Amino acid sequence: MTDEQVRAQIVEAADRLFYGQGIGSVGMDVVRDAAGVSLKTIYRQFPSKEQLVLGVLEHRHDMWTRGIDSAVARADTPRDRLLAVYDHLAAWFEEDDFRGCGFINAFGELGATSPAVAEAVRAHKLSFEVYVDRLVADAGAPAALGPQLAILAEGAQTTAAILGxxxxxxVARAAAETLIDAAFAKPTGSAA
Structure with a gap:
């Protein structure tokens, strides 16, 4: 098995455990058992638990990006591409193991004590905002719509996790439709 495969095996095991049980409640020995590798192998790949958390967040970012890209690629019109974000959320929220946003969960557990984790979470959230901004620009909508749609998606993730x-x-998709329709109804240059 290559180093890359071992690393992926460790990250996937840690991701399942951290996402399902919380980062603080999972020791490295539990990750070792789930990954089927030695602690020495884990620490060779990830010198600290914080580094492993960062590896998991990178993995989650890649999964999120692929999921959103796939949903958006299936949409036919610029308006539908904006709404595809919420269609992706709907499918994700239906998954049996859904526990909310792994980034929000990690920030809640470690954001105050790990600047590196806090920065990784911020980078992911900013990347999503930039992605939505690009969809908004491609649709020819006012730039102010991007942050509105992004925060609506963020709120939906948190609410779905808390309410189960x-x-x-x-609900978020319906609100997004209202925002999109309102944005296109405003004449360019009008006050918000």
Whole structure:
């Protein structure tokens, strides 16, 4: 097995454990057992638990990006591409193991004590905002719509996790439709 494969095996095991049980409640020995490798192998790949958390967040970012890209690619119109974000959320919220946003969860656990984790979470959230901004620009909508749609998606993730209900995606999608329709109804240059 290559170093890359071993690293991926460790990250996938740690991701399942951290996401399902919380980062603080999972020791490295539990990760070792789940990954089927030695502690020495884990620490060779990730010199600290913080580094492993960062590896998991990178993995989650890649999964998120692939999921959003796939949903958006299936949409036919610029408006549908904006709404595809919420369709992706709806499918995700229906998954049996859904526990909310792994980035928000990591920030809640470690954001105050790990500047590196806090920065990784901020970079991910900013990347999503930039992505939505690009979809908004491609649709020819006012730039102010991007942050509105992004924060709506963020709120849906948190609400779905706390309430344990996937309905937040449907509510957020309906609100997004209202925002999109309002943005296109405003004449260019009008006051907000």
């Amino acid at each position: 209900s996937p309905d937040s995606a449907t």
